Amino acid sequence: MFLEKHLASVAADVLQKALSLDESPNALLRGTQDPKFGDYQVNGVIALAKKAGKNPRELAEPVAQALAERPEIAKAEVAGPGFVNLTLDAAWIGGVLSSMLGDAKLGVDPVAKKETVVVDFSSPNIAKQMHVGHLRSTILGASLVKLLRFVGHEVIGDNHLGDWGTQFGLLIVGMREYGDEAALAGDALVELERVYKLSSKRAKEDEAFAAEARAELAKLQQGDADNRAMWQKFVATTRTTLDRIYDRLGVTFDEWLGESAYDARLGGVVELLLEKGLAREDEGAICVFWNELAEKGLEVPKRLAKQKEPFIVRKKDGAFLYSTSDLATIQYRRERWNADRGVYVVGTPQSLHFEQLFALAHLLGETMRLEHVAFGSVLGKDGRPKKTREGETETLASLLDEAEERALQSIREKAEEGGLRIPEDEWPAAAKILGIGAVKYADLMQNRTTDYRFDWDKLISFKGNASPYLQYMYARVRSVLQKGDVAYEGFASTLAPEEPAELALARTLLRFPDVVARAAEDSTPHVLADHLFAVASEFSRFWTECPVLESEQRQSRLGLCVLTGRQLEVGLGLLGIEVIERM
Secondary structure (H helix, E strand, O other): OOHHHHHHHHHHHHHHHHOOOOOOOOOOEEEOOOHHHOOEEEOHHHHHHHHHOOOHHHHHHHHHHHHHOOOOEEEEEEEOOOEEEEEEOHHHHHHHHHHHHOOOOOOOOOOOOOOEEEEEOOOOEOOOOOEHHHHHHHHHHHHHHHHHHHOOOEEEEEOOOEOOOOHHHHHHHHHHHHOOHHHHHHOHHHHHHHHHHHHHHHHHHOHHHHHHHHHHHHHHHOOOHHHHHHHHHHHHHHHHHHHHHHHHHOOOOOEOOOHHHHHHHHHHHHHHHHHOOOOEEEOOEEEEOHHHHHHOOOOOOHHHHOOOOOEEEEOOOOOEOHHHHHHHHHHHHHHHHOOOEEEEEOOHHHHHHHHHHHHHHHHOOOOOEEEEEOOOOEEOOOOOEOEOOOOOEOEHHHHHHHHHHHHHHHHHHHHHOOOOOOOHHHHHHHHHHHHHHHHHHHHHOOOOOOOEEOOHHHHOOOOOOOHHHHHHHHHHHHHHHHHOOOOOOOOOOOOOOOOHHHHHHHHHHOOHHHHHHHHHHHOOHHHHHHHHHHHHHHHHHHHHHOOOOOOOOHHHHHHHHHHHHHHHHHHHHHOOOOOOOOO
16 A cells, blocks of 8 residues: 555545535645654645635644544644644554555555556676776666566666677777787677777877778678677677676666667668658758757757757768667667657766657657656765776776675674674675675665765665665564564564554554655655665664563564565665575
């Protein structure tokens, strides 16, 4: 059950009946800022009173009286200029949580309208190592796939690889000039990056070399067998390395449709834009001029309507751009999957590109809901883009190596203090789960639109808002169940929270369905991370203040423990983070 939706409906119904309204109003339900004022606040009376020219507090009194009679509400009080503060009924909370305990989805109802959603994420370039800049797209996109599926959507996760374009002409001539087959067989991406840097530098200084690269690219695009074979080798060797990274991260894709998959469609996209009068030739290039389209009366976003710079879809040398490829991709996703929604998990610097892409797609008649899930940068402690000590962009593989090493060191220190129950032979496996989970959580707990500072000390911590702390709380739940010889799977009980710490935990657990639904719809995994930290924090207080196994309320409190464990396990799973059974 979605709590806020249910309570808003209850409040709207009460408002309509108590005030004899013709239509159901907006109750304007909000969570209270301070728990001492209750759990929720109904603000709709004030707007209704203003419209009727009446005193809002006088209107609020009969509303509060009627709300107090509802089984969901223990207390309804008029406050301020006419708010109605609501305190939820403990018995009602217990009943909802008891139902949640027996539900595999923990109370998360399927969405009212199921959609087919394509999530475009990670998208590294062929012949280049993944670096720390790919971290956010990869783990944020993977989490969104899980969240959207959990609430009932049909989801296709697509890794839109950068596997086509100018760089391959440089790589082909570069491998013939500078390549080392032994090095390629050893660490392919390191060798390909070395060759590409040498080729790119020379092309800037040597026009004959640059012309040769362009000629080889043209041969590749025309299907030359030798060049195709080299290109396929570049792709295959890169895939091998990428698969190792994704395996470490626990990330999978339904499709690996790179830019090359749409090459045959690009000419048709340009012709369609010309045919519909959305693009025109300018100095040999084919461009979309937003200010001209706005002057024609077409629906163009205000920011674009003022822009004189064109959106180029074909350069004067005949080469296509990301704009063309991305339009072809949208067409393909509509044709193949009849997608209702396209989600692009790409950094904030590309915001203008996606605003233009989406506007042009809609002018072409595309009805798919297109969303740019933008995100900020990963910064070092100095507040600058994270790099190695040598000033190079840090590879994702080296970042994950360090995460596991630091997690192992943390486990070793905890074991020496006597604070861990993990057998020594399980330390490496636990270090992988803790280290990778810590990296993911540190990213996903942030509002994705902001930059954040990467801090190893805060990241791998068994205290505070960090993944190891949440995993430790999950392990504590499993520990108490083990001591009580209580089954975790299939546990059922009637929950009846009474003590303040019980009720605080119960009220927090009650919000899980709303949080998951919001995180999925708004592409904001951080709201789920916030909830999990709140659950862990309230459980810690509950654990301290409320005996479980020796209590007369044993079954109810065990139910709170199990529900805490399941929300932590399922919630962390939706963030792509594994749990450890014992610590």
